[in-house]
Amino acid sequence: MRDFEFQNGTKILFGKDQEQYVGRESTRYGKKLLLHYGGGSIKSSGLYDRVVSSLREEDIEIFELAGVKPNPRVSLVREGVIICKENNIDLILAVGGGSVIDSAKAIAAGAKYEGDVWDFYTGKNSVSDCLPIGVVLTIPAAGSETSAGTVITNEDGFYKRAMGHNNLRPKFSILNPVLTYTLPSFQTACGITDMMAHILERYFTNERNVELTDRLCEATLKTIINNAHTVLENPTSYDARAEIMWSGTIAHNDLLSTGRVGDWASHDIEHEISGIYDIAHGAGLAIVFPAWMKYVYKHDINRFVQYAHRVWNVEIDPFDLEKTALAGIKKTEEFFRSIGMPISLTEVNIFDEHIDEMAKKGTERGPLGNFVKLYEEDVRQILQLAK
Ligand code: NZQ
Ligand code: ZN
Numbered sequence: 001m002r003d004f005e006f007q008n009g010t011k012i013l014f015g016k017d018q019e020q021y022v023g024r025e026s027t028r029y030g031k032k033l034l035l036h037y038g039g040g041s042i043k044s045s046g047l048y049d050r051v052v053s054s055l056r057e058e059d060i061e062i063f064e065l066a067g068v069k070p071n072p073r074v075s076l077v078r079e080g081v082i083i084c085k086e087n088n089i090d091l092i093l094a095v096g097g098g099s100v101i102d103s104a105k106a107i108a109a110g111a112k113y114e115g116d117v118w119d120f121y122t123g124k125n126s127v128s129d130c131l132p133i134g135v136v137l138t139i140p141a142a143g144s145e146t147s148a149g150t151v152i153t154n155e156d157g158f159y160k161r162a163m164g165h166n167n168l169r170p171k172f173s174i175l176n177p178v179l180t181y182t183l184p185s186f187q188t189a190c191g192i193t194d195m196m197a198h199i200l201e202r203y204f205t206n207e208r209n210v211e212l213t214d215r216l217c218e219a220t221l222k223t224i225i226n227n228a229h230t231v232l233e234n235p236t237s238y239d240a241r242a243e244i245m246w247s248g249t250i251a252h253n254d255l256l257s258t259g260r261v262g263d264w265a266s267h268d269i270e271h272e273i274s275g276i277y278d279i280a281h282g283a284g285l286a287i288v289f290p291a292w293m294k295y296v297y298k299h300d301i302n303r304f305v306q307y308a309h310r311v312w313n314v315e316i317d318p319f320d321l322e323k324t325a326l327a328g329i330k331k332t333e334e335f336f337r338s339i340g341m342p343i344s345l346t347e348v349n350i351f352d353e354h355i356d357e358m359a360k361k362g363t364e365r366g367p368l369g370n371f372v373k374l375y376e377e378d379v380r381q382i383l384q385l386a387k
Contacts, residue, residue, distance in 0.1 A: 001210050001259035008253050010146040011172040014246065016238075018176045019047065019136050022093070023054035025172045029132045030090020032061050034083060036104045038068040038096045042138065045182050051095055051136060063087055065107075068096065071274050071281070072103040074118055074154045080107035081117055084131060093134045094170075098142025098151075098194075098281070101135055105150035105168045108133050120163045121152055123365075127165035135173040139183055140245040141191030141282060143198055143252020145173035153275055159361070160275030162267075175249065177241035185232050189339040190282025191248060192228050196221060197285040198251040201267060204296075204303065204371045207260040217256050218310045223247050225311075228339055265369030266292045269379055272358040279348055286341035287348070290333040291386035296372045297325050304328055345387050355383045 013021055026033055033055060042048045055062055065080050083089065084107060094104035110117030112129040119125040137145045144150070149164040180188070203217045224247045230240035250256070269292070270284040297304045301321050308314035308328025316324050333343050342348050359380035367373040374382070 002207060002261070004258050006254065006258050007166065008146055008169060008255070010170050010253075012146070012175060012249070013172065014175045014242075016176060016178055018174045019050055019179070020054055022051050022134070022136055022174060023056070023058035023060060025174070026055060026060055026091055026093060026134055027058040029134070029171065031059065032063070032088060032090045034063045034065060034080065034089045034092045034104075034107070036065050036068065036080065036092055036094050036096075036100055036107070038066070038070075038100050040066075041182065042095050045138075045179070047095065047136070047138065047179060051093075055093075063089060068100045068103045070097075070099050071153050071160065071278055072099040072106075072151075074106070074121075074152050077103055077106040077110060077117055077152060080104075081110035084108075084111035089131060091132050091134060091171075093136070095136040095138065097137070097139035097191075098144040101133070101137075101142070101144035101170070102150040102152060104133050104135075105130075105144070106152050107131075109150075109165070109168065118152075118154055121154070121159075121161040123163075127163070127167065130165070130167050133168070133170045135170045136179075137173055137175050137245075138179050139187060139191050140175075140180060140248030141187075141194045143195065143248055145170060145175065146249055146253040148254075151271065158275045160271040162271070173249075175245055177238055177245045180241050180245060181236045183235070185235070186283075186340060187280070188231055188235070188244075189228075189341055190280045192224055192231075192244065192339060193282040193286045193336060193341055195244075195248040195251040196224055197266060197282075197289055199256060200289060201264050202257045202260065202262040203307065204263050204300075205260045206300070206371060210260045213256055213258060213260055214306070220247050220250050220256065221311050224251075225335065228335075232339060261370050263369045263371040265371075265374050265379075268362055268368045269358070269382060272362040273345075273350070275361075276354050276358065277348070277350055279350075283342055283348065286336040286343055287345055287386050288382070290329055290336070290343060291382050293329045293332065294385055295378070295382050297329065298322075299372045301325050345383070351387075355380060358383060 304325035
């Protein structure tokens with residue numbers, strides 16, 4: 001196990017009706033708030049009204065910026081930065097999913113910076129100060145409600161890039177599983193896939209003697225797998241929604257990566273796909289992850305055997321470990337398929353046209369991944385396998 005520092009200071013309020021406390025939590029950070037949200041689901045569900053009335057009870061002045069799209073764009077972020085600077089905003093409240101939260105994080109960093117916020121995503125500059133962020137989460141998926149990261153797309157060139165800083169972790173996140181009842185099943189399934197991918201990125205490591213985090217990863221994966229079909233068949237099952245929601249946070253709050261180095265190549269490759277084709281991040285991962293597994297499993301067959309056996313209950317064939325490893329990969333693919341995810345590029349109408357471009361763009365800042373280092377040609381081959 002590697003040495004590590006672990007600090008995740010996000011306060012979690014979990015459970016029914018917890019959004020009623022959003023005013024009380026927000027007021028700790030000031031009286032001028034930017035309310036940031038997406039395309040309207042929070043209005044049709046009634047959440048918007050409840051949030052606004054809780055903020056008003058604390059005499060908080062509300063500025064609004066709506067219209068965050070999935071795969072959030074830097075142009076809207078720039079609008080948000082101007083609002084914050086012109087009005088001396090104290091706190092940004094993100095009500096929505098990963099896209100809204102990531103956009104809020106970008107605004108929070110841009111508001112305390114003289115240059116263009118995109119500088120943080122190209123590596124030209126790094127975050128030193130930012131506004132505080134609060135969250136009311138409506139979709140368990142990206143884990144941005146406690147993560148340090150933000151992923152933004154620049155329409156100029158369709159670059160989807162990530163950056164992170166510990167200060168960008170939200171000050172508080174409100175997680176009410178009831179708010180996820182209204183999710184379309186496709187979005188529920190995308191979220192399930194994304195949170196599983198966050199665990200798998202950490203699970204496939206070259207680090208030895210990491211039994212605790214291996215088993216925490218396996219337990220979280222099994223919990224998600226056990227509850228996935230229940231939430232899809234019965235969207236108002238509180239217990240299953242609660243398990244999925246908390247799993248999504250645990251998957252990405254960095255506890256599961258303590259003492260080990262994760263991979264992250266599948267995420268980087270997926271960001272190239274959704275950067276150009278604007279598909280849902282979870283759907284892209286259901287396509288990329290199995291292809292990545294097929295490409296790299298020989299690097300550490302034993303780890304893939306452990307995964308197959310402990311997560312998918314595949315019986316180990318001591319005379320044919322490769323068969324066991326491949327069975328685990330097949331189970332992964334079948335599971336994604338069973339929850340309604342696409343598992344090939346063709347299914348989402350992506351053909352050869354941009355494969356070379358994605359492989360080139362994805363590796364222009366160096367090879368991807370840590371479990372196995374991937375160069376341009378490797379990424380091209382993984383995308384070919386994903387067809
Ligand atoms: O915009 P609205 O109308 O709210 O609709 C949203 C959106 O269309 C809808 N939705 C959300 N909650 C709902 C709901 N519809 C009905 N009822 C509800 N309760 O769902 C759609 C998708 O929302 P989005 O926020 O895009 O989903 P998600 O949370 O999956 O976020 C995806 C983004 O997060 C990034 C991804 O790359 C992608 O851009 N990621 C961020 C990470 C991070 N910051 O740590 C890590 C992840 O790996 C990921 O890359
Ligand atoms: Zn993800």
